[in-house]
Amino acid sequence: MRRAAILLLPLALVACRQEMAQQRRLDTEGRSSLWPDGAAARLPPAGTVARGALAREAAAATPPAVTPALLARGQERYGIFCAPCHGPVGDGDGMVPRRGFPRPPSYHSVRLRAAPAPYFFRVITQGYGVMYGYAARVAPADRWAIIAYIRALQLAQSAPLAAVPDAREHLP
Amino acid sequence: MQGDPDDLRSPRDSVHAQLFPRWSTLVARLALFALVLVPLGLLGMLMALQYTPYVTGQGITPDQPVPFSHEHHVGGLGIECRYCHGGVETSRFAGLPPTHTCMTCHSQLWTNAGMLAPVRQSLAEDRPIRWRRVNALPDYVYFDHSVHVRNGVGCTSCHGPVDSMPLMRQAAPLTMGWCLDCHRDPAPHLRPEAEIYAGHWMPPADQAARGAALLRHYGIRTAHLTDCSVCHR
Numbered sequence: 001m002r003r004a005a006i007l008l009l010p011l012a013l014v015a016c017r018q019e020m021a022q023q024r025r026l027d028t029e030g031r032s033s034l035w036p037d038g039a040a041a042r043l044p045p046a047g048t049v050a051r052g053a054l055a056r057e058a059a060a061a062t063p064p065a066v067t068p069a070l071l072a073r074g075q076e077r078y079g080i081f082c083a084p085c086h087g088p089v090g091d092g093d094g095m096v097p098r099r100g101f102p103r104p105p106s107y108h109s110v111r112l113r114a115a116p117a118p119y120f121f122r123v124i125t126q127g128y129g130v131m132y133g134y135a136a137r138v139a140p141a142d143r144w145a146i147i148a149y150i151r152a153l154q155l156a157q158s159a160p161l162a163a164v165p166d167a168r169e170h171l172p
Numbered sequence: 173m174q175g176d177p178d179d180l181r182s183p184r185d186s187v188h189a190q191l192f193p194r195w196s197t198l199v200a201r202l203a204l205f206a207l208v209l210v211p212l213g214l215l216g217m218l219m220a221l222q223y224t225p226y227v228t229g230q231g232i233t234p235d236q237p238v239p240f241s242h243e244h245h246v247g248g249l250g251i252e253c254r255y256c257h258g259g260v261e262t263s264r265f266a267g268l269p270p271t272h273t274c275m276t277c278h279s280q281l282w283t284n285a286g287m288l289a290p291v292r293q294s295l296a297e298d299r300p301i302r303w304r305r306v307n308a309l310p311d312y313v314y315f316d317h318s319v320h321v322r323n324g325v326g327c328t329s330c331h332g333p334v335d336s337m338p339l340m341r342q343a344a345p346l347t348m349g350w351c352l353d354c355h356r357d358p359a360p361h362l363r364p365e366a367e368i369y370a371g372h373w374m375p376p377a378d379q380a381a382r383g384a385a386l387l388r389h390y391g392i393r394t395a396h397l398t399d400c401s402v403c404h405r
Contacts, residue, residue: 021310028265037299080252095249101280132276137258 060140063117066148074149077142081134082150090153102130107150108157120147223347233341234304237290240340246371247335253327253369260327264316268303271295306340307331313403323390324362325354326373335371355397359383362390 026032026040035042044050064070079088087093090107097103105112124143127133138146161167225231245251254260259267271294282288294301307330309315321327328334332343344350354361360375362383367373376382387394396402 018310020312023311025311027311029268031302038302039300080254084249084251084255096277096281099249099281101277130280132272132279136270137255137273 056140060143063121063144063147064141066151070145070148071152073142074145074147074152077138077146078149081138082146085131089157090150091157104131107154113154113158117144117147117151120150223345223349225345228345228347229308229342230345231341231343232306233339234306236304236339237301239287239338241338242334242340243336243338253334260317260321262318264314264318266317271301306342307344307346309346314405315403321368323392324364324368324386325358326363326368326370328371328373329354329361329363333372351403352398355402356394358392358394358397359387362386362392 028041030040031038032040034040082090083094085092085094085096085101085104086107092104092106094104107113121143123131124138124146125133125135125140134143221227246253256269256273257266258269259265271291274288274291275295278288278291283292290301293299320330330344332341334340360379360383363370363373364382364386
């Protein structure tokens with residue numbers, strides 16, 4: 001009898017739990033058995049509008065003033081989100097099209113050089129053709145920053161030589 | 173009493189002499205030492221065990237539902253960290269991309285690949301992919317990604333050379349001692365803002381001077397970096 005009790009002792013170790021290290025809480029992007037999709041994070045119910053969302057949307061409709069800081073931000077965001085397909089200079093020769101993705105149109109085409117800024121904003125937000133929308137990934141303010149940088153790219157590819165007086169010395 | 177007159181010992185004495193040979197004294201002394209040293213040694217081994225990869229998980233590559241390769245996407249294609257881990261600058265959690273992000277390219281590329289079946293299934297059923305966590309900290313550590321990447325600590329300083337990892341592995345031991353190595357003296361690890369997301373960053377030769385300048389640039393007050401409440405609440 002006593003021997004049997006000793007053999008059962010290791011079972012007591014099972015009761016030792018790391019309650020501090022693994023607390024009974026839902027972690028960010030963790031799992032939960034409460035909902036059928038198994039995720040702890042919830043999406044807002046369909047048709048709901050977040051507080052302040054309409055005001056933010058209205059504020060995002062007007063492009064901000066173009067400053068060097070905005071262009072720098074745009075350059076950084078363009079490098080993260082756009083360059084993989086549109087290429088570093090915006091001609092559509094990014095690494096992803098090189099690997100087989102349909103090649104996007106060049107920003108330096110006549111059509112896109114003439115396209116107004118809100119058109120670019122709409123395309124970034126909603127997507128276009130095989131391009132997915134970036135509404136969830138690029139904040140409205142960053143979309144304007146990216147558009148400002150696209151304008152800089154367009155200018156850089158078609159600026160008259162007279163606009164950059166120092167450039168002639170560097171030309172071959 | 174009859175017997176050998178030369179044998180002066182009594183029969184009792186001869187029994188005693190055989191019971192404890194001469195070396196038994198040495199054994200008894202060694203046993204006394206062992207009584208102290210063996211438990212100490214076991215304790216030391218138990219403590220050392222806590223720093224082995226067996227316990228810390230360093231170098232472990234968990235099985236994932238999709239064999240996602242950072243080497244291909246980051247190293248090969250040049251996709252930046254923040255394309256997928258968009259929360260890293262603004263929140264505690266760097267964030268895993270929603271399936272929508274994967275499908276941005278894979279709606280057109282490798283659309284019939286068997287290894288991407290869980291991704292397509294996730295999109296079709298509107299259920300998130302169940303990735304397994306690679307870098308896990310205990311729940312009593314309140315680590316915040318944003319405060320690190322905004323103050324000169326780059327991704328690869330903790331996550332290792334991600335752009336050369338075909339499958340994601342835990343690069344660092346993630347022990348408290350490892351955290352404190354940097355919190356006690358962050359200057360050797362600090363990078364300029366433009367290099368936070370660089371795939372390969374090695375401290376330049378003049379890092380001592382640069383690190384001091386970067387401490388001032390980011391406004392890092394090292395005096396409080398090791399306060400308990402910096403990481404624990």
